[in-house]
Amino acid sequence: MAAPLVGKLLVLGGSSFVGKHLLARLTTAQYTATYAANACPGTVKFDCTSMRLAEAVGDLAAFDQALLLLGDTQPDSCVRDPARSQAVNVDGIKRVIGDLLAAGVRPIFVSSEFVFDGNKGRYSETDMPNPILLYGVQKLAVERYLESVTEDYAVLRLAKVYGGEIGDGTLFTNWLPAIERGGQQKCASDQRFSPIYVDDVVDALLKVAESRVRGVFHLGGPEGLSRMECLEALLTQVRSVRPVAVETVPCRINDFEFSETRPVDVSMRIDKLAAEIGFSPRRVEDFCHSLMAAK
Numbered sequence: 001m002a003a004p005l006v007g008k009l010l011v012l013g014g015s016s017f018v019g020k021h022l023l024a025r026l027t028t029a030q031y032t033a034t035y036a037a038n039a040c041p042g043t044v045k046f047d048c049t050s051m052r053l054a055e056a057v058g059d060l061a062a063f064d065q066a067l068l069l070l071g072d073t074q075p076d077s078c079v080r081d082p083a084r085s086q087a088v089n090v091d092g093i094k095r096v097i098g099d100l101l102a103a104g105v106r107p108i109f110v111s112s113e114f115v116f117d118g119n120k121g122r123y124s125e126t127d128m129p130n131p132i133l134l135y136g137v138q139k140l141a142v143e144r145y146l147e148s149v150t151e152d153y154a155v156l157r158l159a160k161v162y163g164g165e166i167g168d169g170t171l172f173t174n175w176l177p178a179i180e181r182g183g184q185q186k187c188a189s190d191q192r193f194s195p196i197y198v199d200d201v202v203d204a205l206l207k208v209a210e211s212r213v214r215g216v217f218h219l220g221g222p223e224g225l226s227r228m229e230c231l232e233a234l235l236t237q238v239r240s241v242r243p244v245a246v247e248t249v250p251c252r253i254n255d256f257e258f259s260e261t262r263p264v265d266v267s268m269r270i271d272k273l274a275a276e277i278g279f280s281p282r283r284v285e286d287f288c289h290s291l292m293a294a295k
């Protein structure tokens with residue numbers, strides 16, 4: 001069923017994981033969407049490092065709001081080539097925001113849980129960001145820029161997103177083949193986050209666009225969980241269907257070789273957004289139950 005948006009939405013990064021799920025919920029008359037390298041149905045080419053927005057999507061006055069999903073979204077990739085990630089994640093996006101505001105289009109920017117250093121957890125919007133990953137530094141730079149140039153914007157600091165299709169490369173579906181194979185499964189028991197199902201992300205983004213709420217909001221699942229707790233939740237549901245020979249081996253997130261030290265606890269409180277738009281994302285346990293019921 002198409003969502004009841006008022007004006008036309010510009011979806012920048014329509015070819016993203018979140019973007020594809022969002023576009024599936026809209027009619028083609030409700031949006032124009034872009035891709036950069038990976039064309040997908042209903043999108044037009046836009047590279048924010050080499051093109052101006054109007055070249056790709058025409059008269060910007062046709063749009064009411066723009067959802068900014070585009071970017072280099074992998075922390076390791078950002079730090080591997082800092083000049084390129086700066087060009088995309090900061091300079092390109094700032095130029096896009098400038099063009100949007102000049103045309104009277106309201107920006108909705110999707111930021112990240114990684115604006116926090118992960119030392120505290122259960123972050124609320126009043127907690128001070130202090131990114132330790134370059135990716136988080138870049139997200140925060142755009143947040144700061146936005147709040148310096150307009151009051152009519154929304155920033156959604158998104159938590160780890162998961163999907164429900166095998167091969168989608170997300171948390172739970174990645175584990176299923178390993179569980180099938182059996183054996184030892186090493187998993188971080190210290191890393192905590194607020195994982196959120198992609199359909200719940202889409203619900204929230206559409207409600208933010210419809211309600212035109214302003215300011216910075218945390219967008220995550222209803223609970224802070226460790227990566228190991230997520231794996232155990234999935235294993236419990238798999239075991240309710242069939243026996244599996246998996247031994248979980250706890251470790252620390254920074255035992256894995258990342259280019260930068262990972263923040264440990266980036267769990268976020270979502271009460272502010274829930275109160276504003278009235279959304280209630282599903283719990284991991286319920287998702288894992290439906291995942292196994294659907295198999």
Ligand SMILES: NC(=O)c1ccc[n+]([C@@H]2O[C@H](COP(=O)([O-])OP(=O)(O)OC[C@H]3O[C@@H](n4cnc5c(N)ncnc54)[C@H](OP(=O)(O)O)[C@@H]3O)[C@@H](O)[C@H]2O)c1
Pocket residue numbers: 012013014015016017018019034035036037038039046047048049068069070071072073074088092110111112113158159160161162
């Ligand atoms: N997924 C998560 O768990 C998560 C968590 C926190 C925050 N976020 C944020 O949520 C948003 C969506 O995440 P996602 O995982 O769905 O993203 P994604 O799948 O990694 O997609 C990134 C998007 O950016 C586009 N893009 C890349 N370089 C570009 C350029 N130079 N010019 C214009 N567009 C460019 C890509 O286009 P092509 O693919 O066509 O090249 C793609 O549409 C991102 O802003 C991300 O930082 C995601």
